[in-house]
Amino acid sequence: MNRKRIFSGIRPTGEIHLGNYFGALRNWVDLMHQYDCVYGVVDYHAITTPFEAKTMPQMVFNTMAALIAVGLDAEKCMMMVQSDVPEHTELAWILSCLAPLGQMERMTQFKEKSQQDPENINLGLLAYPALMAADILIYRADVVPVGDDQVQHLELTRDLARKFNNAFGDYFPEPQPLLTPTPRIMGLDGKAKMSKTLNNHISLFEESDVLQQKIMTAVTDENRKRRNDPGNPDICNIFSLHNIYSKNDEVQMIDRECRVAGIGCVDCKKILHGHLETSIAPFRDRYKELHEKPDEVRDIAREGAKRCLPIAQETLQEVKSRLGIGKHQFV
Template sequence: MKVLFTGIQPTGDIHLGNYFGAIANWVRLQHEYTSYISVVDLHAVTIPYEPSEMPGRVIDLATTLYACGIDMEKTILFVQSEVPGHADLTWMFNAITPLGELERMTQFKDKRDQFRASVNVGLLDYPVLQAADILIYKGEVVPVGEDQVQHVEFTREVARHFNSRYGPTFPECQALLTKSPRVLGLDGDSKMSKSKGNTIGVLETPEKIWAKVSPAKTDPARVRRTDPGTPEKCTIWSYHLLVTQEPELTEIHNGCTTAGIGCIDCKKRFQANLMKVLDPIRERYGELAGSGRKMVEDRLEANAVKCRAVAGETIREAKGKMGLKKVWKIES
């Protein structure tokens, strides 16, 4: 099977955007690829954070991923900072990466504007670490959304630079563009994101979710219950597309356009269908965070050992090609 790599930052609770936009896809892909999923804590320290919260966030994220369906037996889920080779390889790649290529990255420009008071080198170097994350496992496939394609292309460039300078070593990975939806935030204006405060958390209780969903904006044309609406102009409809099946979906579409259904009823039906997805995740999370906690920790530990072995091999190979080896081992 081909090697797939992906990473996720431990920056807070997982929301529907993370779940439907990425994680549900990884759950499916783990049956088709040898999958490495990294909790990328080294990336997370490039933006302001509270050190005392980091260990809790890491274990919480790993637990949530398992609760969402990441298979402990199939997928190698690990914590990035537990594998020192990622930072080693980043340095080797730094030595062959033109500065201009990093300065052009869209994500760097966004972050530079967002954290103007504290733009650190890590923000600039982020794509190089990302390239090391992928290539240290000789990753061939990287599942991404449109906004991350530039980073995969950058990783391909890094592999090309290295291979042409030191000889064939790294594969040129492919972006696996999936049909994963871009999930809108509850404000209806932008992508669901922690920084925008417009999220529905995967582990939130039904009561908390309803408190967020019930006042959410719908199609502004539906002022009165008798006013027909256009589902395509409504955030709740975009959520139905994630969780509601046919024939109910068509029924709701028709109900909206004919004013046969009111917005509150429509939201209740969305919530009911959403909870069919989230209830089992929340239950599983409860088990894993309680009596299953040791099992999660042991698995992360075992996976880190596995990753260090694979990464160590790649580092040895890359160092050898770069002439970074003990003089008494130079072959004639």
């Protein structure tokens, strides 16, 4: 029986942190056993915001290594770098010609990023959702795992697929969203979700001493000034991590004891550090191993692109044929 196909991508913009893992990558590992999965390091998306050309190759490498380190298996899914499959951007141009300008300007992410950095409102940022649509449709994906912040972009993808099908004949599937419950990982400052930009994150490959330092200095219940003051786990980001990394009976004990000042924040953090270290140590070790054997990462990326190219080329050839372009060879 043919499996349904999934596409999902990650931008190579910095360290992979716990929020990335629980928001996407852990789910990717589970999905590769159920679907025909294509996962991309989407470097063209990364250049829509300020970047350093000198560090980009290493960022791409690190992100690909991270995908492998968390458990993605090249025998069970395809992993590639977006710019190694040029059909993505060619289809993006075609889809952008179908995308209404007003709809693109109404994209929430475009408006937010434009407000955050008004000096960097570029055409690529506006056209970002068209490239995202191309990433998905070039593989004729049936399903796309998305978070709440990407649902609007997927709706645009479905709109563009429908618009193409109506104009040029039924071809693209309208990809369905796969919404899976994911924990909201708060940053160490307790003010916003974990983010590289806000520098309130824990790397998935953090060294043990750095991990301990970050946890021990993390903000907890700001109303708890002294050890014998009762705390409120409901507003403590350290407790939210206990809900993920600690066993149920331990979570219940910490919840109960915190509320009556039976356990202090220092002891609570020490327990969390132990569980976190146990959890991320295998990822960290594998990540280091891949950096010591970089050819393994490069071979997986090359092989992934090699497997993706025929699929993408077939799609683009069919799209061009339906548009009536690309038929005449003059060179």
